[in-house]
Amino acid sequence: MVGRTLIDVAIIGGGPGGLGTAIALSQLPFVRITLYEKNPEPREAGAGISLSANAWKVLDLLGASEEVKGGSKSNTHQRNAFTGDVLGVVKSPENAQADSRGAIRARRTRLQSALLSRVPEGTIQYGKKLIHLENLPTRGVRLVFHDQTEAVADLVVGADGIQSIVRRTLLPDHHLSFTGTIAWRVIVAKACLAHIPDITTSTSWWWGESGHVYFSDVDDEDEKNPYFEITVRGYREPEILGRTVVWGVPATNDRVASRVEKYDRRIKDAVSIVPEGAWREFAMFAGPRLDRIIGWDNKVALIGDSSHPLSGAFGSGATFAMEDGWILARALDYSQSLGLSIRDALEIFNNIRSPYYARMYEHLDELEEKMRKSRQESKDFDDFLRAKIKYLIYGDKDFIYKNDIQKVWEDYIVSAEGQPR
Ligand SMILES: Cc1cc2nc3c(=O)[nH]c(=O)nc-3n(C[C@H](O)[C@H](O)[C@H](O)COP(=O)(O)OP(=O)(O)OC[C@H]3O[C@@H](n4cnc5c(N)ncnc54)[C@H](O)[C@@H]3O)c2cc1C
Structure with a gap:
């Protein structure tokens, strides 16, 4: 066992991604975390959020699943909005069967409270809007906040959502x-x-x-x-x-x-x-997809919406963000245990998560093509809607809704070492 170096991590943003990352990293004894959130207190602007087996898996790993309750999404009706005609009924989504808790829709504030309750006290600083960050030539990254305070961190996790300042600074040519x-x-x-x-x-x-x-x-x-x-x-x-x-x-x-x-x-x-x-x-x-979600000599990692602005596609973005955070923690833990650097840990994180996001985009491209074709070929609006519903509901999305992030990690270890860990 190699001696572990203490790492200062700054997480920017307290959405599901930032909170999930803070929980996962707080379990590592060699990490000191501060989460900076621009809002003056916990705030969640959305309404409901869908959670399936992939969400339950990562919430279990974060120890935050018990408090998350919501309405069952079984018996979903698909209708024509003009006539109200029912075009299809899904009794129980296929992905609901992968976990006995099924697929639910929960208040966003419930998810947020469940995650907040698992973040160690003193980790989050509210009213801290990041306005500038700079790659220091010697050690770490310098952060400047709106209230004119500053901080330096060895590793910055950009969990600051779709309009991420971390992404904009890291990749100035990437525009939304x-x-x-x-x-x-x-x-x-x-x-x-x-x-x-x-x-x-x-x-x-x-x-x-x-x-x-x-x-x-x-x-x-x-x-x-x-x-x-x-x-x-x-x-x-x-x-x-x-x-x-x-x-x-x-x-x-x-x-x-x-x-x-x-x-x-x-x-x-x-x-x-x-x-x-x-x-x-x-x-x-x-915006354009990113091939790599790390940068600045691997001192910055982008997670959740800051890494892939999917605009709510798949209705699972909060889970993707939490999965990112959990994998980042595993990669850091693993690298440290082998005496490797943060750079190596971030390569592992990127190698696991970037191909996964690439697969999502491929799926969206295929879906768009199928929709384009059925728009041309459908005999009327209802016919088109039936095709659309078929592609949206029944397209092969097990890789998303049944994703078992723990297994993803175990598979990575097997491929890296040839044996489970
Ligand atoms: C209409 C719609 C429906 C959706 N439905 C679902 C669904 O059913 N299920 C699901 O899983 N996902 C859904 N999503 C996607 C989901 O909301 C996002 O993918 C998820 O919130 C991403 O989490 P995040 O932590 O990456 O970012 P966010 O949730 O956006 O959190 C970012 C945080 O960073 C903070 N921040 C921003 N800038 C700064 C700064 N400069 N300094 C400090 N803090 C900052 C923000 O205040 C915020 O707290 C939906 C999205 C949309 C738009």
């Missing part, structure tokens, strides 16, 4: 652009919607021409006052010029109502009960 998609999200008391037929009885997707609406439980049956999620998406939205970050900002009821005015009466009724000021708007940005 608006995808044309905007999501408006809210959770409301389920009781307020109960009088509208077919809205709260199951999870449902109502597909339109240039957008869709999603309804889902976010609480389990034991919750006394359960909440319910409504998400409205527009696919061909004009860019909001002059505002580069439209993420979790309030949107008016009129703005959201205008996106559903041609839809089925039940959707309009559901949207109309939302109190003014409750909707939050999320404009989706995307």
Whole structure:
């Protein structure tokens, strides 16, 4: 056993990725962590979040799964948003069977609290917006915050989300652009919607021409006052010029109502009960893929949305971010145990995670091609929707929803050493 060097790690961002990384790294005795979060206190702007077997696996490893409760996603209805016609029903998603806890939709704040409860006290500094970082020629990386304080770390983990300053500094030629998609999200008391037929009885997707609406439980049956999620998406939205970050900002009821005015009466009724000021708007940005998610002589690692702005594709980005953090911790632990450097650890992290993300992008490319073809070949809108639903629901996505991150690590060790560890 080689003596272990103490490493100072700065994690930028306290979303699922940053918190998951902090938990995983806090289990390593040779790591000293500080997590810097720009918000003045814990904040989570989204509504619900889907969690499948891949999420349960990493949450178990982080010791954070018990507190995460949510509504079951079985019995999902797929509908035409204009007519309300049911085009398909998925009794139980295939991925739900990979774990007895099934596939659920939970309040985002529940996931956040569960993760926060596992982060050692004193790790997180709030109100610390990173505004500058610099690769020091001697040791580490210098960090400068908005409040004019500074820090130096041996390793920086960029977990600062889609508009990541860490990525922008590391890769100044990498630019994001608006995808044309905007999501408006809210959770409301389920009781307020109960009088509208077919809205709260199951999870449902109502597909339109240039957008869709999603309804889902976010609480389990034991919750006394359960909440319910409504998400409205527009696919061909004009860019909001002059505002580069439209993420979790309030949107008016009129703005959201205008996106559903041609839809089925039940959707309009559901949207109309939302109190003014409750909707939050999320404009989706995307950028070219990254071949490497590490840099600056391997002193910086990008994780989660900061490494791969997937814009919510697969509905599993929080899990990807937590998996990244867990693998990073394994790579550091393994490298240190062999007397290797942070550089080596980050190569291992990159070699495991970059090909995984590449596979996701390949899947998205194939999906786009299939959609393009079925748009041309379908005889009518319902026919196209059926094809779309088939590709979205049944395409082979086991590599995502059934991903067992512990097995991924064990397989890596076997390939590196020829034996399990
Ligand atoms: C509409 C939509 C639906 C989605 N649905 C799902 C779903 O069902 N399931 C799922 O798993 N994923 C879903 N996702 C994706 C998921 O939200 C993200 O992939 C996930 O939040 C990424 O986690 P993260 O920690 O990388 O980044 P984030 O959650 O974005 O966290 C980044 C953190 O960094 C902080 N930060 C930013 N800049 C700075 C700075 N300069 N200094 C300090 N702190 C900073 C932010 O305040 C924030 O706390 C969805 C996304 C969208 C848009």
